[in-house]
Each structure stands twice: as C-alpha cells, then as structure tokens.
Amino acid sequence: MSPEHRQIRESLGAWAVGHLDPDEKAAVDAHLRSCSECREEAESLRQAGALISLVDPAIADSLSEPLPRPSPELGRRVMAEMRDPEPAAEKMADGRRRWWLALPVAGALAAAAVSLVLVLGGGDGEGTGNSGQQFAFGSLPAGVTITGNLEPKATGTGIEVRVDGMKPGTLCRVYVKTSAGTLEPAGTFRYRYDTDEHESYPATLSTAWDLSEIDSLVIRAGPETFETGL
Amino acid sequence: MTMPGEQVREAYRAHSGELFGFACRSLGDRDRAEEAVQECFLKAWRSRASYDPERGSERTWLFAILRNVIADLGRSDGRRPAGAPLEESADRIPSTDQPFERAMLAWQVEEALRRIGERHRQIVVETCLRGRPYAEVAAALGIPEGTIKSRVYYGLRAMRDAMEELGYES
The missing domain is CATH 1.10.10.10 (Winged helix-like DNA-binding domain superfamily/Winged helix DNA-binding domain)
Structure with missing residues (x-):
C-alpha cells in the first residue's frame, strides 16, 4: 500500500460519516472511482457509521462502564430449571390439574389472614415435588390456593410455589426469613395460566440457605405482603 | 436441528449478562429483568429442539425469545416496552422495522462499541x-x-x- 493510498484509506472513516471538508472529500471520491477495494471498505464503514445514530448520546458515558450483572441467585435458579430434564411447567401439561378459577382476587388476598400450614412429608400425589416439605397457605378466599414444596438441595433449598385463582399477571416476590434474622430474596414469578389448557403453572425458585435455616416464608403478591413462620 | 442442553447452559454463561442488561434497559427494574431472563432461558430450554443454527446465532435466538418475554411482561402490565410486537413464535429471527427491533439493534451497536x-x-x-x-x-x-x-x-x-x-x- 503506497503512502498516498494509506493516507486515503485512513480518511475513509471520516468520509463514511461525512466529516471531511470539500477538498478532502473530492480527493477521496476520486480515489474511490478507481479503487474497488477502498470503495468496498468505504461502503461497509458508511453502513457502520449509520448504525451509530441508533445510540442515544445520553448513554455514551456508560459505554465505558461494566454492564449491570444479574445476581448469582438468578444463575442458580436458571441452572436448577435446566437441570430438570422435564421443566416443571411442562409437567403440568398433562391435564391432571385444572386449577384455573378465573377469580381476580388480588384485592381479596390483601384482606385475607394468611397462615402457612406445613405438611411434613407425604403429599397429594399430583404435585411436582416428591420429597421435602410441602406447604399450603390456609385462610384464603374461596377459589384461591397457594401451595408449594421446599426441597433440600446440594446448593441450598429448592422452592416450588403454586398459585391459583389470583389476578393473572400478578408479580409475586418470594423471600425466606432465616434463623439469622435476615430476609433473603428467593426469586420472583408472575402468576400465569394457559388460556387454552386452563392450567396454572408452578414457579420453581431456590435459595442458598438450607431448609433447616429457614424460619419463615414471605410472599409479596403485587402490593400485598404475606408472611408466616414455619 | 437442536441445541443440546449443555449448550443452553453454556449460552446462559455467555449471554445472560447482555440479555440482563437489555432487559434492565427495557423494563427499568432489576427484579423484573431477572424475571425476564429466567423466563427467557426456561423457554429456550423447552424449545431447544427447534433451534436452527442456520436461521441465526444462539445469541440472536435468545434475544428473539427475550423480546417476546418482555412483550408479554409489558402486556400483563398493560403496556408495551419500546413498542414491542407480540409474536407467537419464540425463535423467529427479528427484523428491524419495529421500534422494539430498533431498540435491540441499538443495544447491539452499544455492545459493539463496548467491545x-x-x-x-x-x-x-x-x-x-x-x-x-x-x-x-x-x-x-x-x-x-x-x-x-x-x-x-x-x-x-x-x-x-x-x-x-x-x-x-x-
């Protein structure tokens, strides 16, 4: 590459984004008419330069900063989901459970005195958890159920929560209150149902705390908070 | 055409940060962004058998799934993040003629500039x-x-x- 060619080449960026003065632009234009290699390069740079206009200048400073990172807890939850050869929600697709009652009762939930009844061992034979401690919230409005299962894991405790009869789309945040007195987030889920199958889906969450260290569960459903000791 | 389970797990390690960053930008809330990323990978896990590498990279596939998850979250909240279209197919490769696709492309440009x-x-x-x-x-x-x-x-x-x-x- 001759020095002149190199000089023209290094002007192609400024040419591509329209930053050359008229004389410089004329020189580059003349070169491009006779150099297919530079013409191709200039076109690809022009397209790249055009994409920059999509970026909001207000976030320019953040481009040098590290991206926000998801919590390690999210990674554990996702990996737990993907360890299961048959995702929990798919297990519900066999039609055994017909939970959907179409009751928009988020408001009623707020007024309900909720207590958590732990059923140690056993099971109803149709839940997705086969071991650990099953639980069910009591004193809920008719048609509403909150049930689940706590299962010891090598990495902590798996928490499966099943909600039914709540307003669809309600965001639920689950926390565990530990014996150390701390409130630890265990994940969020949104109450969903399959409108075709009329089935609700369980949420599979996890916490790094051992089951023996968990004193109570806290569920925030929309603006309401429910807590009960174990 | 399929994506082995281990590849989905590896995809989480490779792309979860970027997906989470985009979800944060779209939803404006860390908790909801984590919810979206979790749902995204659950859908990816379920539909990994339909992944076709000839239609796009795994990154593109995951962003297409995330786009639908964020659209669903916006729909359940009664609003659409960045004008998200509501596509039924989880693995459709996005075009760039919609506001949400423009937002995703902008995010891609930002990521390129970071690199x-x-x-x-x-x-x-x-x-x-x-x-x-x-x-x-x-x-x-x-x-x-x-x-x-x-x-x-x-x-x-x-x-x-x-x-x-x-x-x-x-």
Whole structure:
C-alpha cells in the first residue's frame, strides 16, 4: 500500500460519516472511482457509521462502564430449571390439574389472614415435588390456593410455589426469613395460566440457605405482603 | 436441528449478562429483568429442539425469545416496552422495522462499541455520536487532528467487525 493510498484509506472513516471538508472529500471520491477495494471498505464503514445514530448520546458515558450483572441467585435458579430434564411447567401439561378459577382476587388476598400450614412429608400425589416439605397457605378466599414444596438441595433449598385463582399477571416476590434474622430474596414469578389448557403453572425458585435455616416464608403478591413462620 | 442442553447452559454463561442488561434497559427494574431472563432461558430450554443454527446465532435466538418475554411482561402490565410486537413464535429471527427491533439493534451497536478499544471508542463517541469537531477533540486530548481521523477509521472498522461477531448482517 503506497503512502498516498494509506493516507486515503485512513480518511475513509471520516468520509463514511461525512466529516471531511470539500477538498478532502473530492480527493477521496476520486480515489474511490478507481479503487474497488477502498470503495468496498468505504461502503461497509458508511453502513457502520449509520448504525451509530441508533445510540442515544445520553448513554455514551456508560459505554465505558461494566454492564449491570444479574445476581448469582438468578444463575442458580436458571441452572436448577435446566437441570430438570422435564421443566416443571411442562409437567403440568398433562391435564391432571385444572386449577384455573378465573377469580381476580388480588384485592381479596390483601384482606385475607394468611397462615402457612406445613405438611411434613407425604403429599397429594399430583404435585411436582416428591420429597421435602410441602406447604399450603390456609385462610384464603374461596377459589384461591397457594401451595408449594421446599426441597433440600446440594446448593441450598429448592422452592416450588403454586398459585391459583389470583389476578393473572400478578408479580409475586418470594423471600425466606432465616434463623439469622435476615430476609433473603428467593426469586420472583408472575402468576400465569394457559388460556387454552386452563392450567396454572408452578414457579420453581431456590435459595442458598438450607431448609433447616429457614424460619419463615414471605410472599409479596403485587402490593400485598404475606408472611408466616414455619 | 437442536441445541443440546449443555449448550443452553453454556449460552446462559455467555449471554445472560447482555440479555440482563437489555432487559434492565427495557423494563427499568432489576427484579423484573431477572424475571425476564429466567423466563427467557426456561423457554429456550423447552424449545431447544427447534433451534436452527442456520436461521441465526444462539445469541440472536435468545434475544428473539427475550423480546417476546418482555412483550408479554409489558402486556400483563398493560403496556408495551419500546413498542414491542407480540409474536407467537419464540425463535423467529427479528427484523428491524419495529421500534422494539430498533431498540435491540441499538443495544447491539452499544455492545459493539463496548467491545472496541477505549482509545478508539472515545474518538468514535466524541465525533460520530456527539458530533464534536475533530479540531476540538484533538485540542482537548492533546493529539494531532490527523490522529483523530485515523482513529475514526480504525474505530469504525473495529465496530463493524464487532457487529459481525454479534451476528449482524448488513
């Protein structure tokens, strides 16, 4: 590459984004008419330069900063989901459970005195958890159920929560209150149902705390908070 | 055509940060962004048998799934993040003629700019994004104006190459 060619080449960026003065632009234009290699390069740079206009200048400073990172807890939850050869929600697709009652009762939930009844061992034979401690919230409005299962894991405790009869789309945040007195987030889920199958889906969450260290569960459903000791 | 389970797990390690960043930008809330990423990978896990690498990279596939998850979250909240279309197919490769696709492409450009060297990014940002004159930037940085011009060239080249690495096809 001759020095002149190199000089023209290094002007192609400024040419591509329209930053050359008229004389410089004329020189580059003349070169491009006779150099297919530079013409191709200039076109690809022009397209790249055009994409920059999509970026909001207000976030320019953040481009040098590290991206926000998801919590390690999210990674554990996702990996737990993907360890299961048959995702929990798919297990519900066999039609055994017909939970959907179409009751928009988020408001009623707020007024309900909720207590958590732990059923140690056993099971109803149709839940997705086969071991650990099953639980069910009591004193809920008719048609509403909150049930689940706590299962010891090598990495902590798996928490499966099943909600039914709540307003669809309600965001639920689950926390565990530990014996150390701390409130630890265990994940969020949104109450969903399959409108075709009329089935609700369980949420599979996890916490790094051992089951023996968990004193109570806290569920925030929309603006309401429910807590009960174990 | 399928994606082995281990590849989905590896995809989480490779792309969850970027997906989470985009979800944060779209939803404006860390908890909801984590919810979206979790749902995204659950859907990816369920539909991994339908993944077709000839239709796009795994990154593109995951972003297409995330787009639908965020649209669903917006729908359940009664609003649509960035004008998200409501597609039924989880693995449809996005076009760029919708506001949400534009937002995703913008995110891709941002990611490409993050990947190029600081010296080049600084010059590209100051001149191409902020529109500052070369002479002004050169004076502020104490370097010749010709250096600004050459860094614009090498910066745009690096950004173009990064876009290609991210699966962008012009």
